[in-house]
Amino acid sequence: MLSRQEIFDKVLDELRTQGSACVDMNRVCRYRDWTGNKCAVGHLIPDGLYDKNIEGTSVNMPENFPSLLHTVLQNAGIDIWRDWKLLQRLQFAHDQCLTDSISAWEFRMRRIADDFELVFKEPAK
Numbered sequence: 001m002l003s004r005q006e007i008f009d010k011v012l013d014e015l016r017t018q019g020s021a022c023v024d025m026n027r028v029c030r031y032r033d034w035t036g037n038k039c040a041v042g043h044l045i046p047d048g049l050y051d052k053n054i055e056g057t058s059v060n061m062p063e064n065f066p067s068l069l070h071t072v073l074q075n076a077g078i079d080i081w082r083d084w085k086l087l088q089r090l091q092f093a094h095d096q097c098l099t100d101s102i103s104a105w106e107f108r109m110r111r112i113a114d115d116f117e118l119v120f121k122e123p124a125k
Contacts, residue, residue: 001079004086007044008118011090012109014043016123021098029095030055040094041069041087045076059087086116 031042113120
């Protein structure tokens with residue numbers, strides 16, 4: 001299973017490299033789009049595990065488990081029971097902040113790191 005720090009680092013690094021949110025033509029967030037972009041949680045799903053049927057679903061509270069998305073994430077090495085709050089926060093940062101600006105997203109990611117006692121790596125200059 002991936003640690004919380006590994007999850008956070010992967011999402012931080014991948015979305016910094018990508019530099020934009022993963023949205024469709026209507027600006028609706030997606031796990032993957034036709035250009036190869038991925039959302040926060042989408043970056044945690046290896047190509048071989050991705051299922052287009054997860055589009056339109058979200059990481060919900062544990063009482064709504066299991067779903068196809070949660071099964072996919074568990075198969076990707078995510079402890080969904082331990083990390084669902086972190087995943088929700090990462091997804092919210094993508095959906096609400098990265099769609100606005102990279103600086104708003106970086107600020108939100110710093111807050112997530114603090115709240116979960118994770119190390120936040122400053123962006124390269």
